[in-house]
Amino acid sequence: MPTGDTLQASSGTGDTVWVERDPFIDRIPRPIAISILVFGVVALWWIVTRLAIVSPIILPSPAETGADLVFVGSNLTSGGYVLDAFITTTLTVIYAFLIAVGLGFCLGTLVGETKFGERAVMPILVAIDTMPKVAFAPLFIAWLGFGISSKVALAAFIATFPVVVSTAAGLYAATENERFLFKSMGASRLQTLIRLKLPTGLPYVFTGLKIAAVGVMAGAITGEFLGGGKGVGALIRVSASQLDTPRVFSLIIYLSFLGLAMFMFVVWVQRTFVFWNKPDKIGGVG
Amino acid sequence: MYSIERLTKVYSRNQLRAIDDVNLVLGRGEFASVIGPSGCGKSTLLKVMAGLIPPTSGRVVLEQQPVMGPRADIGMMFQQATLLPWKTTIENVVLPIEVRRGRAAARDATARARELLELVGLGEATDVYPGELSGGMAQRAAICRMLITNPAVLLLDEPFSALDELTRDFMNMEFQRICMERHATAFLVTHSIPEAVILSDRIYVMQANPGRIADVVEIGLPRPRTLDMINTARFGEVVSQIRAKLDREGFL
Ligand SMILES: Nc1ncnc2c1ncn2[C@@H]1O[C@H](COP(=O)(O)OP(=O)(O)OP(=O)(O)O)[C@@H](O)[C@H]1O
Numbered sequence: 001m002p003t004g005d006t007l008q009a010s011s012g013t014g015d016t017v018w019v020e021r022d023p024f025i026d027r028i029p030r031p032i033a034i035s036i037l038v039f040g041v042v043a044l045w046w047i048v049t050r051l052a053i054v055s056p057i058i059l060p061s062p063a064e065t066g067a068d069l070v071f072v073g074s075n076l077t078s079g080g081y082v083l084d085a086f087i088t089t090t091l092t093v094i095y096a097f098l099i100a101v102g103l104g105f106c107l108g109t110l111v112g113e114t115k116f117g118e119r120a121v122m123p124i125l126v127a128i129d130t131m132p133k134v135a136f137a138p139l140f141i142a143w144l145g146f147g148i149s150s151k152v153a154l155a156a157f158i159a160t161f162p163v164v165v166s167t168a169a170g171l172y173a174a175t176e177n178e179r180f181l182f183k184s185m186g187a188s189r190l191q192t193l194i195r196l197k198l199p200t201g202l203p204y205v206f207t208g209l210k211i212a213a214v215g216v217m218a219g220a221i222t223g224e225f226l227g228g229g230k231g232v233g234a235l236i237r238v239s240a241s242q243l244d245t246p247r248v249f250s251l252i253i254y255l256s257f258l259g260l261a262m263f264m265f266v267v268w269v270q271r272t273f274v275f276w277n278k279p280d281k282i283g284g285v286g
Numbered sequence: 287m288y289s290i291e292r293l294t295k296v297y298s299r300n301q302l303r304a305i306d307d308v309n310l311v312l313g314r315g316e317f318a319s320v321i322g323p324s325g326c327g328k329s330t331l332l333k334v335m336a337g338l339i340p341p342t343s344g345r346v347v348l349e350q351q352p353v354m355g356p357r358a359d360i361g362m363m364f365q366q367a368t369l370l371p372w373k374t375t376i377e378n379v380v381l382p383i384e385v386r387r388g389r390a391a392a393r394d395a396t397a398r399a400r401e402l403l404e405l406v407g408l409g410e411a412t413d414v415y416p417g418e419l420s421g422g423m424a425q426r427a428a429i430c431r432m433l434i435t436n437p438a439v440l441l442l443d444e445p446f447s448a449l450d451e452l453t454r455d456f457m458n459m460e461f462q463r464i465c466m467e468r469h470a471t472a473f474l475v476t477h478s479i480p481e482a483v484i485l486s487d488r489i490y491v492m493q494a495n496p497g498r499i500a501d502v503v504e505i506g507l508p509r510p511r512t513l514d515m516i517n518t519a520r521f522g523e524v525v526s527q528i529r530a531k532l533d534r535e536g537f538l
Pocket residue numbers: 297299300302304323324325326327328329330331
């Protein structure tokens with residue numbers, strides 16, 4: 001160790017230790033951050049109802065809604081009619097999602113991989129997608145009846161297009177060099193598709209799946225509004241017609257859990273199977 | 287023998303004459319480089335030579351066999367390593383075998399792949415995913431992937447230009463050693479005159495619009511080349527000779 005007084009870095013007295021501190025708002029842990037926000041919103045809500053600015057039929061108080069949440073929750077866990085409605089809606093959503101994913105993936109591959117798909121299938125799909133799809137609900141009811149299948153059809157119809165577009169876009173994601181690499185290895189078209197283009201496109205596909213997961217919820221509930229049946233949408237409509245606004249609120253809140261579960265499932269599958277691509281995280285939900 | 291005869295490529299999309307009447311012959315085990323301005327058709331030439339795109343006229347012949355499509359005895363490397371991120375380093379290296387001959391053959395080739403990776407100093411990194419490799423490590427893995435099928439000809443399109451200078455010098459020497467060991471014919475596209483001089487037996491200077499070979503320079507430095515040769519008089523002479531040629535064409 002040289003004795004020169006310029007070399008002080010490793011001696012204790014010369015250390016300048018400092019740390020960078022995040023501002024307070026960035027240091028709040030997630031559970032507390034969420035609690036603060038929810039508490040704030042509920043407090044505001046309570047103030048608005050307390051001051052009787054709006055009629056309780058339009059906006060029930062948090063207490064009323066909370067009581068109804070507990071009631072609906074107990075009905076859900078004890079196997080009452082709300083549980084039946086949720087099972088019906090959940091099944092509708094799952095069937096519709098599977099159809100949308102399967103159909104969308106196949107059509108997307110056709111569009112993204114073949115010139116025929118790009119030239120003929122895609123313009124027709126775009127034309128269909130620009131139509132107001134909810135307007136097809138009466139047709140589905142006429143064709144498939146008031147049961148679950150007409151709702152599945154509407155929900156799948158709404159959710160398929162995002163999967164088609166994202167799959168097709170994903171198939172274009174492989175770079176020119178990657179294509180040439182596969183060509184130089186003598187890969188067949190099918191090999192290039194399966195071993196290069198589809199895996200490269202998976203992050204795009206999952207973006208479409210997330211949109212579809214939300215879309216099937218909207219489609220299923222819309223279908224139940226318009227076509228009756230036994231789902232949650234029908235319950236909401238009945239409650240609303242009876243001016244039972246707290247019930248509408250609590251059903252919507254429980255529905256949002258169903259939607260969230262769908263969405264998180266897709267995120268989980270993506271994390272597991274597309275491990276090499278860390279999705280851009282916003283709030284940890286990808 | 288690897289010969290390129292009266293090769294012309296016109297891109298039909300824009301009627302662009304990317305390369306025009308290119309003739310060159312590489313003997314077995316020779317190392318040649320192409321240098322030229324951006325857009326003069328170097329990558330196009332390489333793609334035609336590799337059988338990745340068809341020529342408009344002329345032909346490429348390797349060992350008496352005309353090149354009409356990709357071939358197992360031609361290896362190619364690009365500026366980016368283009369490793370598949372969902373495969374480990376060693377899986378990437380055996381990919382050409384997996385594609386050509388199936389999974390079983392690829393499994394049989396893992397021992398050879400491991401040897402190759404050790405040869406280029408990646409023995410520790412065989413089972414990590416490319417996301418964890420540095421740029422230089424990824425390019426070395428790409429070299430192994432090119433070598434796994436034992437190609438007679440190696441075509442390289444600016445393979446080390448994305449690397450820092452120290453890594454690049456090291457990779458160049460490494461690459462020379464590999465070529466000499468295997469007696470492989472190499473054809474390198476580069477933008478760096480010193481890199482071309484230190485590696486090549488011969489340098490083709492290209493000119494743009496239409497892309498053609500304007501000049502051929504024989505290097506004549508003894509082999510194996512070392513980085514010390516950069517300081518020799520002959521090296522400086524060749525570098526300035528090529529720079530003068532490129533300047534005269536009005537580019538770089
Ligand atoms: N697929 C293509 N279709 C039409 N024109 C192309 C195509 N690829 C390249 N070109 C054109 O051909 C010319 C030669 O391109 P090329 O990529 O071979 O140049 P290069 O010498 O490799 O350039 P660089 O040094 O920048 O890599 C350029 O003018 C380019 O615009």
